[in-house]
Amino acid sequence: MVRDYSAFLPGSAPVRRDPTALERLGWGPAFASQIDANALTATPPVRVVAVHRSGLQLAGDGIEEAIPPGPEATVGDWLLLDPARPRSSRVLQRKSLIKRRAPGTGREVQLIAANIDTVFVVTSCNQDFNVARLERYGALAFEAGIDPVIVLTKADLTDDTAPYVEEARKVSDRVPVVALDARGEEPMKALADWCKPGQTVAFLGSSGFGKSDPHQRASRRAGRRHSGHP
Structure with missing residues (x-):
């Protein structure tokens, strides 16, 4: 199934409508401006909703799945999911990030x-x-x-x-x-x-x-x- 992501791109004509599935997850212009229509179709945007030792739990427009560890991502990140190579999924530039020093190291940074x-x-x-x-x-x-x-x-x-x-x-x-x-x-x-x-x-x-x-x-x-x- 090929999904139409045109409503999620910057410059889309504003219309009065209910929020889309991605918008309810927090999708907005800050993320849409980083991609184009071809990227959206080939690598759909998904949000990290949980991080486990075994991998990342993702949610998107009709997407609910887990991928193995790979992208350096944390809860709240937006990824462009590469279905063929999920470990290579691209993390979109963040608009905010809570982080701290990892316990016991003093050097490593833990993304929150x-x-x-x-x-x-x-x-x-x-x-x-x-x-x-x-x-x-x-x-x-x-x-x-x-x-x-x-x-x-x-x-x-x-x-x-x-x-x-x-x-x-x-x-x-x-x-x-x-x-x-x-x-x-x-x-x-x-x-x-x-x-x-x-x-x-x-x-x-x-x-x-x-x-x-x-x-x-x-x-x-x-x-x-x-x-x-x-």
Whole structure:
């Protein structure tokens, strides 16, 4: 079956329509501008949705498959899949990249996630609140070329969230701060502006800070994949 990828190319006439399968996965002009129609047909674009020791899990327009290790890619990367030689699939230039030094080496770089639009830096409104930690995660996001948003969870466990919000705002005047009760529908409403179709988000925070609930609710609302990092 030959698929028509013309709608995914730069310069396509804008029309009011539902997002395509690739657009729901985060495809946009930054990636379309790197390829031409011939490349799209021969090597269809796919996104890395999981990385395992055995290889990469991919998703695309009618494509759900795994390929062996080969391309130096991480979760969120876009590849031009070479069906005949998957190890030679081309990784498209990234618009953002979260990385860190690999544990125990001090030299090697570990790729965490690519092509993220928004990072939710998550902490809780209790004794675990730590401005220095928020600053570190915020710096990680800015270094990666991503806009961070501070999310204060467990707002239902404190009588007054204002002191936590005030302290969190000291991190940067460029970083929005949202305090929420992660139960019910509140996360879906509070984070809706950053979780629109085609947007990719990541949640950063230590264990026990309440990342799971807003992540799951945001994922259900958007109906697409999100990247996360413990």
